């Protein structure tokens with residue numbers, strides 16, 4: 001439920017498992033997890049380093065195979081059995097990653113990064129002026145000025161600007177689901193708040209589901225409708241953010257919260 005509305009599941013998993021390697025070298029990175037992510041929901045997956053968050057994200061994106069278990073996309077078994085079906089799936093699910101520098105082809109100018117999105121969504125034949133209007137609109141959604149960026153290369157932008165450009169791409173592509181893997185971990189606190197606000201605004205505008213991967217339970221508390229707490233490849237606790245974070249039951253969740261002691265108390269800046 002969100003704002004009193006019943007939400008439809010858009011990505012669900014049952015017994016989803018990933019095992020790397022064999023025998024003594026075997027690692028169970030994700031261990032029989034169940035989940036239901038709904039339309040328009042902001043859901044966080046929280047866990048420490050090595051808990052399996054990135055492996056799960058890669059399975060959700062269809063970048064690595066699932067060892068065991070089922071994933072449903074929009075109420076039907078997900079089918080990514082060939083390249084064409086994968087491409088179709090990726091129209092519905094997109095990602096932004098923690099390192100904006102690694103996300104771009106540094107030799108491609110900003111306007112062609114955005115133009116690619118317009119082509120990907122099937123609008124290749126639009127008139128040039130209409131394409132420019134769409135790119136300008138996407139840039140202004142993330143407070144970037146298209147006219148000032150057109151001839152620039154990604155390496156000429158700051159880390160925060162690059163992340164905003166990633167969100168402008170998402171604004172153009174309008175996927176059903178956005179997987180955001182630690183997208184704010186490499187930028188300063190001020191840009192972090194801006195990026196999170198933009199993600200929330202985008203969720204509200206196009207009813208997109210956001211799956212936010214983070215080790216920061218404090219951040220998850222502020223932005224999420226629901227949270228899943230991940231330890232050693234398993235979900236140890238899940239539910240509405242308020243309930244899980246203010247009234248945790250799992251020892252692991254309690255420990256994560258104790259590392260952020262002032263999670264819901266007002267901060268006293270005079271003592272800092």
Ligand SMILES: Nc1ncnc2c1ncn2[C@@H]1O[C@H](COP(=O)(O)OP(=O)(O)OP(=O)(O)O)[C@@H](O)[C@H]1O
Pocket residue numbers: 020021027028029047048049050051052053054055056215
């Ligand atoms: N390609 C791989 N081959 C073998 N083991 C792997 C591989 N990828 C991940 N693992 C192992 O799977 C476990 C989970 O790793 P994963 O990267 O999913 O964790 P994480 O929660 O995303 O950590 P971080 O926050 O540090 O990115 C770890 O023990 C890791 O060493």
